[in-house]
Amino acid sequence: MLSIIIPCFNEEEAIPLFFEEVEKTKRLIRHDLEYLFVDDGSKDQTLTVIRDLAQRYPDRVRYISFSRNFGKEAALFAGLQTATGDLITVMDVDLQDPPELLPKMIGMIESSDIDCVGTRRADRTGEPPIRSFFARMFYQLINKISDTEMVDGARDFRLMTRQMVDAVLELTEYNRFSKGLFSWVGFKTEYLSYENRERTVGETSWSFWKLFNYSIDGIINFSDAPLNIASFVGALSCLGSGIALIFIILRAMFFGDPTSGWPSMVSILLFIGGLQLLSLGIIGKYIGKIFLETKKRPIYIVKETEKQEER
Known part of the structure; x- marks a missing residue:
């Protein structure tokens, strides 16, 4: 089984589009699919849309709804804890993570001894220049001052084996920085590059200030x-x-x-x-x-x- 963890925060418009696109890819995947939506305290009709999907497809759509907004890191951790698949992937619901890469990622894991296939953006087209500049500076800085290597442009979109996910779940720290945790646990990882994509609908909830604070958390969590x-x-x-x-x-x-x-x-x-x-x-x-x-x-x-x- 392949478990797909999808953190959601105010994504009522994007969820149906995401589900439709992944379903198109399903025929190329020889695994059963488990959709695991994590509603991170959304204020719109996100939970209603997820409930509807779960009622229509009870055999493969599951969900968790938080009591309030705990942040994407908490949503990722909850998804990893709840997923039951032999292979687990994390995807953004806004379709910035291409579902058509899934068959290739599965093939890479099944045909070699790697434990994780990560994805990274080949460029930052469409992103504000100031954000791109600070993102590059962050990766250069963190890789100089930390023993944990972090790949520039790496996304949370990655396919992992059950063994690697179990290792990540052993790290129960409250202050989480998943990009660093995925790297810290080790395991052999290869990366796929793809052209940057913009959101299909809606606007990102990640402001420059939130990203800045997130980067500070990453530095503090992985370097003294x-x-x-x-x-x-x-x-x-x-x-x-x-x-x-x-x-x-x-x-x-x-x-x-x-x-x-x-x-x-x-x-x-x-x-x-x-x-x-x-x-x-x-x-x-x-x-x-x-x-x-x-x-x-x-x-x-x-x-x-x-x-x-x-x-």
Whole structure:
């Protein structure tokens, strides 16, 4: 069986189009299909549309509905926990992930010893230039400061074996960054490139600010480099202050003690204070992540499933 995990947030228009496109590909796939829609607390009629599909196709359409919006990472984790297939794939419902790649991805896994076939965009056509620039900078930065390699342009759309999915499910951390987790667990992975596609309907819920925060989470979850940078900046600041102090003492001993202007003093104090606040902010980010982990709150809360609907 092939399980298809589809996270959804306000996607009432896209769901029927997605289901139709995957059904067209079904005849090229020799596996039974399991559609697993995860409604991430949508505010529109997404859940109603999913319910209708589950009633029309009870043999292969399942769903989970959250009590509120927990985010895509929670939806991915819930889908992986619930999927029953021998092969599991994650796809966006907006058809930016081409369903026609599925037969080739299945063939690659079945004809070799790889555990995962990932996809990556060959280009970023149609994406705002500023977003493309920061995305490239993020991948360059994370691959320099982290031991976990992340592929530039990689999508969440990937086909995984049950063994790899079980390994990912062992990582029950609250602060999740799936691109990094998929890479961290290892397993042999090959990538397929394809031309970038735009959404079929609707608008993305990922604003620039959300993507920026998501990238910060990725850096913090997979690297302690920011802490090292804060330590280095602090040490450098202390060294510079020590050298300046020695210079002032020697100047006073040999050339007297001329009156210094307060603007330069204020500037130095503001500079040092800024470095301290920056360092505290970096440390605070890590402490905040620790705080969330120690609470042991559930990653998501389920409000409804297709089984409850049947009852």
